[in-house]
Every structure is written in structure tokens, then in C-alpha cells.
Amino acid sequence: MSFVDGFLELHEIDQLLLQATDEPHAERWASLGLKVESAAALVRDRDKLAATLDRRWLGLYERSLGRYGRGLSLVRQRVCLGCRLTLPTSAAPPPGVTALHLCVGCGRLLIWE
Numbered sequence: 092m093s094f095v096d097g098f099l100e101l102h103e104i105d106q107l108l109l110q111a112t113d114e115p116h117a118e119r120w121a122s123l124g125l126k127v128e129s130a131a132a133l134v135r136d137r138d139k140l141a142a143t144l145d146r147r148w149l150g151l152y153e154r155s156l157g158r159y160g161r162g163l164s165l166v167r168q169r170v171c172l173g174c175r176l177t178l179p180t181s182a183a184p185p186p187g188v189t190a191l192h193l194c195v196g197c198g199r200l201l202i203w204e
């Protein structure tokens with residue numbers, strides 16, 4: 092699993108956790124006969140994954156998660172979709188390189204499309 096993939100997976104778990112702890116959402120899925128993984132199981136998965144991630148980046152991710160409810164943001168055509176800031180050309184990773192960056196506007200971890 093790559094560095095960036097680890098944070099993408101963490102983001103997915105955090106979004107699932109928000110849903111799992113949201114009663115109306117959980118009831119809707121249950122009424123459709125679908126089983127939602129319990130929050131406790133998700134927290135276990137999250138802890139296991141978080142232990143494998145870089146601590147400094149994890150700290151930055153957690154900070155944005157606490158502030159905005161999302162720890163990372165997509166970048167499309169140099170625009171951070173989290174805060175709509177146009178990022179400098181120099182901020183883009185070279186083609187073919189996946190690397191994490193922070194948005195200078197909102198502080199989220201940026202995932203370049």
C-alpha cells in the first residue's frame with residue numbers, strides 16, 4: 092500500500108464512521124436489509140491502519156478532520172476542492188509521482204487527480 096493510498100483508506104473509514112454513528116443513516120440501510128459495519132469494528136480497523144501511517148502526516152490529517160470533518164481534499168485543475176483555492180503550479184507533484192502535500196488555504200492533505 093502506498094503512502095497516499097493509506098490516507099485514502101483512512102479517509103474512507105472516517106467517512107464510514109460518520110455514517111455508522113449517524114442513526115437515521117444506519118436505520119435506512121437496515122430497512123433495506125443491508126448490514127453496516129459497526130462503529131466499534133471500524134474503529135478497530137482505523138486504529139490498525141493509523142499505526143502504519145506516518146505520524147507527522149497523520150497529525151496533520153487529524154487536525155483537518157477535526158476542523159472540517161474531512162482530512163483530505165481532491166485537487167482538480169490546480170483548485171483545492173475543499174476550499175476552492177487555486178494552487179501555484181509549483182505545488183503540483185511531477186507527473187507520475189504521488190506525493191502528499193498540504194493545501195496552503197485549508198490545511199487538508201491534497202490528492203491530485
Ligand SMILES: [Zn+2]
Pocket residue numbers: 164171172173174175176194195196197198199
Ligand atoms: Zn484547500
